[in-house]
Amino acid sequence: MTEASLALIRRLLVERYDELKRRLTRRLGSSELAGEALQDAWLRIARVDSIGVVRNPGNYIFGVAMNAARDRQRTADSRTLSAAEVDGLLEIADGAPDPEQVTRARSDLRGLEAILRELPPRRRAILLAARLDQMPRQEIARRFGISLRLVELELQRAQEYCLARRDRRGE
Incomplete structure (x- = not known):
């Protein structure tokens, strides 16, 4: 796809932001996550110099945003403590006298x-x-x-x- 097509995708992302955010919110169950995913999608698309053939630019943007949301969730999940880690923290001795x-x-x-x-x-x-x-x-x-x-x-x-x-x- 040419640079003109990449510019079209970037323009569509801006023009259809509200629509895309509503779709993502329904799919992800979180308006905040949808907004963050669209922001990440914008940054990912902005870094690209050229892309292959894109038949449906709206679906392309939606897919980039969904991938960004999944990446965010994976990162968040990796920061979540396991049950064993939580149990370990609960066993820390309380310094206060009984x-x-x-x-x-x-x-x-x-x-x-x-x-x-x-x-x-x-x-x-x-x-x-x-x-x-x-x-x-x-x-x-x-x-x-x-x-x-x-x-x-x-x-x-x-x-x-x-x-x-x-x-x-x-x-």
Whole structure:
């Protein structure tokens, strides 16, 4: 077929777009897929320099569009997960704690709070400043007006007391 015939096919695609889209929609069951198939058909026909004998240009365009739609569906199907792949994804461990773990953690936290309340106020404040607020030892010493050595000693005593009380609670 000549370049003039190829131009005729391109022109028919534009002129009969709505009709072709309706036919494709009925055949494919999706207006969106029909539109995408016609777009792909336009691109395929635009890339061709020459074609053989075409007896019915409308049917030729329809066939190119159907082939494009099939290619799209094949591509989409290859991206679809198999049942085994879906099962594998469902078996991924949930990082969230289960209710039992939440209950245990809350109980542990209440126990730690109770132990901390048993500490002398300054010792508790020094421990919380060092561990919770991550305050440097020098700043703790300056804030409480005590020596760096005394900060270290209070921290050590607070930690030893908390560990001993925790161990006794666990028994």
